[in-house]
Amino acid sequence: MNVERLKRRFNKMAEIGATERGGVQRLALSDLDKEARDLWMKWAREANFNVRFDDFGNMYARLNGRFPEKRPIVLGSHLDSVPQGGRFDGTLGVLVGFEIMESLKERELELQHPVEVAVFSNEEGARFPTPMLGSGAITGVFTKQHVYDMKDNNELRFEDELKRIGYQGEETNRLKQVEAFIELHIEQGPVLESRTIPVGVVKGIQGLSWHQVQFSGESDHAGTTPLDHRKDPLLSAVRAVYRINSWVNSLNDETLVTFGKFHTMPGTINVIPSEVTFSMDIRHPDRSTLLNRVEVAKRLVREIALEDDTLSLCEDLSFMPPVDFDHSLIETLKESCGHQGIEYLELFSGAGHDAMYLNRLGRTVMVFTPSTGGKSHCEEEETSWEDIKLASAAMEQTVAKLSLSRQEIIDT
Amino acid sequence: MNVERLKRRFNKMAEIGATERGGVQRLALSDLDKEARDLWMKWAREANFNVRFDDFGNMYARLNGRFPEKRPIVLGSHLDSVPQGGRFDGTLGVLVGFEIMESLKERELELQHPVEVAVFSNEEGARFPTPMLGSGAITGVFTKQHVYDMKDNNELRFEDELKRIGYQGEETNRLKQVEAFIELHIEQGPVLESRTIPVGVVKGIQGLSWHQVQFSGESDHAGTTPLDHRKDPLLSAVRAVYRINSWVNSLNDETLVTFGKFHTMPGTINVIPSEVTFSMDIRHPDRSTLLNRVEVAKRLVREIALEDDTLSLCEDLSFMPPVDFDHSLIETLKESCGHQGIEYLELFSGAGHDAMYLNRLGRTVMVFTPSTGGKSHCEEEETSWEDIKLASAAMEQTVAKLSLSRQEIIDT
Structure with a gap:
């Protein structure tokens, strides 16, 4: 993968809604969220991915591979932020996923499964007051009416705002059953940093x-x-x-x-x-x-x-209730770390994530990167690029293992 | 003293601002406060007392006695209440004082000191948000400007409301140095009731x-x-x-x-x-x-x-700071109890009272009656008439001792 390209895109995205003290404020379905979505869609089209968005504004970029009818391997997270939030929460997982998919495409490998990157709407619950709203909506946790009628502090409806920014798509575009869903995210806690371990293999959500x-x-x-x-x-x-x-x-x-x-x-x-x-x-x-x-x-x-x-x-x-992630995916992730000599720690997520609901569409796992000072949901949110590189490498190898035949894995 | 007359006046006064559940609501300088003041002034005039009110609306009824130039013995408290307050807080002290003075007059004793009953404005601090405002104003605790400019929740000024109800009097009418000030009040705590003692001799205010x-x-x-x-x-x-x-x-x-x-x-x-x-x-x-x-x-x-x-x-x-009441008055009060076989308890007041500031004008003491369930500042506020009788009797004898010569005390 091309870390410089990832970094470039990350910095570009961080300009949208940039705050004075180095954070971002990009509330769901706001003008700034639209700007971030437009930029991401532009990148996906430039990379020749198939793009679509569903009736909740969840966006998908897709690499069909050899068997487009097979269940996809999906990577992703969210682009919205809390007020005066950080640059990493959500966005990092979206852009690392994107870079991995682009890298797979450039390597011209014969993929056994389609690969997708997904961006879920209103993960933070900061504007429309339910977190993981987009991922919960497509997995049957919330009804369409409930999501559409949800109002922000100014009494603006989710559906109206979704229409206004031009991201109300077709119901048929929703993500369905997946071969695997993998979400990279910052830890939002102090554990990895305090033990100077670059990668967290997430066993589940408490x-x-x-x-x-x-x-x-x-x-x-x-x-x-x-x-x-x-x-x-x-x-x-x-x-x-x-x-x-x-x-x-x-x-x-x-x-x-x-x-x-x-x-x-x-x-x-x-x-x-x-x-x-x-x-x-x-x-x-x-x-x-x-x-x-x-x-x-x-x-x-x-x-x-x-x-x-x-x-x-x-x-x-x-x-x-707690969510347990998939044992086979956890093992594959650990092997990918071991294979590259990357130190990892198995831990549980203390916060909710889109992966919690995606778990309902197929086997799921998460990868954590350390949060400097354990801080998140604030402008000081930070993760070192050294750590991001290692976590991305472990994740890339995991995706490669899943999407390629055994022969091809040996070849690469 | 005539307990039936006291009770009649007490019940009459309790009708002004009566609440559904047996309490009263009579906020300072309200129309209901004016009504209570008017009634009290009417009673004072009917009893042929000299009446006056000062520039803070504090009201005084006076029995001159033989030496009108001497310092008065003053009894009193307040007629205002908290929202949804009780019938006893303040009013009881005013009316017991009034009954004692009327009784002294009817006995045609030759008083060595004038006797007065005082009613102080805005004791509760419930409408104009400083308690004991009227007594604090005449004792130099608050400046006139401060008191006059004080506003209630509706931005109405103390002075304007005082004028409106017709109780802005002359500065020269203020109470000056006193021979003694005695305030009877409900305990507002559970101590007397829990020990079934009818009278509290109050040593000071904590x-x-x-x-x-x-x-x-x-x-x-x-x-x-x-x-x-x-x-x-x-x-x-x-x-x-x-x-x-x-x-x-x-x-x-x-x-x-x-x-x-x-x-x-x-x-x-x-x-x-x-x-x-x-x-x-x-x-x-x-x-x-x-x-x-x-x-x-x-x-x-x-x-x-x-x-x-x-x-x-x-x-x-x-x-x-704590206020210590006068030792000689405490002793006289205890003797008055002892003389009539009335059980008493020496205690400190936990709440502030007008007596706290009157202490600055001369020696002061307070008499407590038990509060049923220790309750006050609520509609359930209650004190039995048995207890009121005993406390009033002790107080009457104390006032008599102070206002009469030794010879006359022996006679009565």
């Missing part, structure tokens, strides 16, 4: 369970209520957070717990709160372990309410 | 110190950041609340601490907070002890930030 925990007590005057007359739900809440966090720490495994929201009612400086509410985000890559973690956390909440004579309520907000 | 505590850490993705890579300020904040509260509990003294506000930034379910802020309200009746409690609490905050590698900031918001 599941998550979201809850709202509420403690109720008795609101009273801060100055006139002795401590032993209080039923202060804040004290229950802080003990619950502390106890759940300590327990998760003591497990010393892949369980994650986060309390992102926390607030008191009535929220007055000299009034003992009547009600305290906080969010609880629990994650684990294994479904039954995740369910166990949720059960124990809920039990700890109830125990504390009993101890404190307060009332507790734990509401389930959302559950996303 | 001081308070208000702070905003902030912990800062690093905002990160809840799904991609392993626990040992986090700098989560929420965990510091919950530990700080827990540690400070446990320490205050272990002191087992009059120290109170309350955390009424608590919130996270950015406050998103799947984002580790970057910043957590909470309020800290610390109270103690002794000034140097209060200052010590504040110092230790601040040190605990700093220690936790050091342990957790987060940043802490503790901002001072407000400090009200």
Whole structure:
């Protein structure tokens, strides 16, 4: 593959919606998203790929190979960003996929499977408030009506905006069953960098369970209520957070717990709160372990309410089961690394990605590159080109192995 | 004293601004406040008291006695309420004072001091957002301009509203130095009720110190950041609340601490907070002890930030030093209870009252009646008439002792 060409395209794409501090802001179906799409389509046409886009604006560039009727090997990700986002999230996976496909074409190999690069709409959920909307739509997670009626903050509809930028295509153009889907993405966490390992072989996406925990007590005057007359739900809440966090720490495994929201009612400086509410985000890559973690956390909440004579309520907000990626693809990816002497780490993705839904169309795997400082969704987002080269090389060999006959693999 | 007349007036007053669930809503300088003031002035005129009101709308009814030039003994409180407040807060002190003065008059005793009943404007701080505004204004705590320019939520000025309801009087009518000020008030806490003691002899008003505590850490993705890579300020904040509260509990003294506000930034379910802020309200009746409690609490905050590698900031918001009431008045009140076999408890007030500022015009004391369920500032506010009778009797005897010569006291 031609890393210089990849870099050139990457820098060109980063100009569209470039922010002052080196990031990009390219919200889904905005004028800037259209500009990015137009540029990508232009490159695909210049490279003589077959291009199309479907009724959700997902775009595809295709190399037919010898057997166009066979299931395609698909590479891809997304071009939209969060507000004041980075240059790498999504875009890197799209452009590395594109470079690999172009490189396969230039090598004039006899491909046993078509190869495609896909760009999915509104992955971030930053404008239309559901992440992975385009990939979820073609895999049956969301209905067409739901997606079309989704509104942004200015009450603009998804369908209207899709039409406006000229990317409402045919339903028949949707991606169907795939031979394999491979998504390269930045890790968005600190693990690879902290261990100075250039490539992450992603075994799956951890599941998550979201809850709202509420403690109720008795609101009273801060100055006139002795401590032993209080039923202060804040004290229950802080003990619950502390106890759940300590327990998760003591497990010393892949369980994650986060309390992102926390607030008191009535929220007055000299009034003992009547009600305290906080969010609880629990994650684990294994479904039954995740369910166990949720059960124990809920039990700890109830125990504390009993101890404190307060009332507790734990509401389930959302559950996303873990996704396991395909074992054979994971093995092929690891072999590709091993063959080229590239160090890799097997890990789980902590964030959702289009690959999570693409998993429904065929076997899937992801490749991670390190995120400098573990940072993402911000202008400081960064990944070194040394690492991108190694991850792309591992991915290219994996794609080659999948798309070529055994004889040809030996030849190359 | 005539308890039936007191009760009749109390019930009549409770009709003005009566709420559906048995409370009252009578915001300062509202039409309902005017109605309450008019009724009280009518009663004062009917009883042949001299009436006046000052430039802040504080109202006074006066019984001159034998030596009108002497400093008056003043009884009183306020008639305004919080939104959806109770019938007792403030009003009870005004009407008990009125009944005691009328009773003194009817007994045709030869008073050595004038006696007055005072009604102070905007005590609650519920409409114009500073509590004890009328009493603070005449005691030099607030300037006239500050009080006059104070605005309610609808941008209406204090002075304009005072004029509108017809209660802007002369500056010369203000209360000046007093021989004694005695305020009867509901406890607004659970102590008297829980010990089934009908009368509280109030030794002073505890001081308070208000702070905003902030912990800062690093905002990160809840799904991609392993626990040992986090700098989560929420965990510091919950530990700080827990540690400070446990320490205050272990002191087992009059120290109170309350955390009424608590919130996270950015406050998103799947984002580790970057910043957590909470309020800290610390109270103690002794000034140097209060200052010590504040110092230790601040040190605990700093220690936790050091342990957790987060940043802490503790901002001072407000400090009200404790107020000690007059020893001789406290003794007289206790003697009055003892003389009539009335059980009493010496305690500190946890809330601010007009007596806090009146203390600047002469020696001051307060009498508390029990609050059912410790509740106040709500429609359920309640105090039994049995208890009111006993507290009024103790207060009446105290006033009599102060206003009569020794010979006359023996006679009565």
